[in-house]
Amino acid sequence: MPDDLSPMDRYDAAILRALSEDGRMSVTELARRIGLTKTPTQARVRRLEEAGVIAGYRAVLNPIRMGLAHVAYVEVRLSDTREAALQAFNRAVRALPEIEECHMMAAGFDYLMKVRTSDIADYRRVLGERISTLPHVAATSTFVAMEAVKEHGL
Template sequence: MTDLDATDRKILRALAEDATQSAGALGRRFGLSQPAAWRRIRRLEEAGVLAGRRLTLDQEALGFGVSVFLGVKLATKGQVSLDAFERAVTAIPEVQTVQHVLGIYDYRLRIVARDLPDFERVLRRRIMTLPGVGHVEANVMLSEERRPGPLG
């Protein structure tokens, strides 16, 4: 675990809100020079605290108005089954995330679709034909709030 001071935490919160902020802008905001802010950001990256910066696409603006969380229970277990399922499911463009989880289901998928009929097509033609799929349960997302992670 990396020791973070109050300024590190402020920088992390600011970057969580908007990862495009420059070191100069962060420095001005938190009373640091641009080089000092850059060194802190670099140290956080090297320590693995900052593991990258991501671009967030607006799925609805791109025509994908439905997001569904799908619990998938495999019919057969074993490394071969897991590997085959993971290879096949990651090749489906509508599948945004694949999470191997512990609990009732073996996997949790986040799927985007244009509408419910489009989701049904993805479910029937792509998901249900994957190797090893036994049981699925769908939860349609109604709304989403983004909450930054705990920084103490």
Template sequence: MAEIDRIDRKILKCLQEDGRIATVDLAEKVGLSPTSTSERMKRLQREGYIAGFGARLDPHRLGLELLVFVEVSLDKTTPDVFEKFAAAVRRAPEVLECHMVAGGFDYLVKTRVADMAAYRRFLGEILLALPGVKETRTYAVMEEVKSDGILPV
């Protein structure tokens, strides 16, 4: 994979801020022709720097008011149990993110639901039913301080 230069980084930064920016406008911002900018964007996609495009939705407008992080501990820490848990969590649309972590528990799960009653249903019907789950600890978010998800490039 080729290294990226200063212009590539500018392109990536601009695209993170506005994924729908017109190529002509992007070219102007980074100081290249539209053709060169388009070629660089295609290369950045092909090489995996740009993983995809999508819209950031407002969860509150969609009635998903409660953001929750959950520590998950498994009953065994074997490759087979890890694999089964990971496969099952990938099929759970309620799970926004899931990360295997080092430390006092095995996975950190992020979910967003309507309210505490909806979270209780998610916990009982989805999360605790995942293979190998021994114990969970829940952290309801009181305030989102920063959630723009923009990587420093």
């Protein structure tokens, strides 16, 4: 943590918890919730933002209401894992909106992706036309999610 952010106390933790639930909350409401007045609450939020603890604010979209209920996890094995190949793969993945998350793994495969589409037929198209054609993809394995028990943001 940066030097300009002293160890977080219970007020900072309460601010982060409250804003993670409702980032549009007014400073007045936030201050009321955490038990401080508006001015010190506002100063704490600004300090947390400047230190990068609060990285930003955004709308949390409901993908199911957007017609994107199908979730698949895809293991990807690359044919080349030298740095240039990894960078080419990473750049190409960032350009595909269907890939909601992508993580380089320390496992028997190289990457794990979370792919969201409208249905299995749409996923099959994305797999065949987009994911399989990413740079250096040698093989993929798909795991279809049947139900989201806990999902970030929803």
